[in-house]
Amino acid sequence: MSEEQLQQDFALALHDTARAWRHALDRRLKGLGLSQASWLSIAYLAKAPAPMTQTELAHCLSVEQPTVVAMLDRLQRAGLLRREIDAHDRRIRRVLLTPEGIEVYAEVRRVAMDFRHEKLKELDVEVLRQITGVLQQLQRTLEDPIP
Amino acid sequence: MSEEQLQQDFALALHDTARAWRHALDRRLKGLGLSQASWLSIAYLAKAPAPMTQTELAHCLSVEQPTVVAMLDRLQRAGLLRREIDAHDRRIRRVLLTPEGIEVYAEVRRVAMDFRHEKLKELDVEVLRQITGVLQQLQRTLEDPIP
DNA sequence: TGCAATTACTTAGATGGCTAAGTATAAGAG
DNA sequence: CTCTTATACTTAGCCATCTAAGTAATTGCA
16 A cells, blocks of 8 residues: 555544544433533533633633634533623633533533543553554644644 | 543544644645535545445545535535436436536645645654554444444 | 335534634733 | 723634435335
8 A cells, every 4th residue: 555545544534533433422422412522611611720711711622712602602501601700801701610510511521431431442552542642743743833 | 641541632632633634734725715525525526437426425425415415515606516417316416526626626636645745754654554544443433333 | 006115315403613803801002 | 091902702604514304206015
């Protein structure tokens, strides 16, 4: 197989596997009414030591601000969080999970952890570590603004 | 690092790297007015030995039929393809690239190939081969309807 | 042969991503 | 102190994906 063909296969496998992962996890989370993106938002909010701003959340998730706005709108409608205007800077909204949001996070966290374990347990730990490292390095290369 | 943490890091790296790849390639293709998904559709259509049906294209791309419908609507509006009702089965629309579509494919193919080479050339071929294999295997596991 | 089931495509409406442009507020330069 | 600039969020509008439900045409069984 030519190097060119291999590079094409890799690009396709990266794309398809990421989608298959998201899709399979979304199906698993469907009963809880949350998709992977929503869950990730809630996870970062739950783990933060203090209420985050929307911009901080956008950085954590590596998405743009309007994406966060829409996501929070949905989660707020679902009663899982609320926004509070910062006391010292009226431009800033701090995002807080509601008790219901905290509860949902606990359940979803377990489901996601089980899912990862179930899908990855067959893989050798060293292989997984190596692949993770290569992907992280590739990600940095891709985000390099030079290209 | 615990195995659990490693699995979490892998899941995140898979998701983020796939998005970074798509994003970087989309930026590169923007001058040509095509996103990665559009380009992939055109590539399959260009390489097919005979005009494909929309269902066949959906299978190639591993997406659902409505996704293909929307994609083809856009590409048709852009003048890159047309649909023709099959002579023997009036339910079927065969998709044909226009001369302009064929031209665009030739350009985009070169850009995508250069992009892949540029981003992956630093990686050892054997490592790339191994990762591709693991991702493909994982994808099959994820698509397994059992879970 | 005729109607039920299947198949191919479309429409409707949701999620999740983007860019570009708008609004409100704070910070800083002069 | 004022006016420009920068920051935080929102809105508007697009692309890509999904599921569910609808339409048109064919297949196939009784």
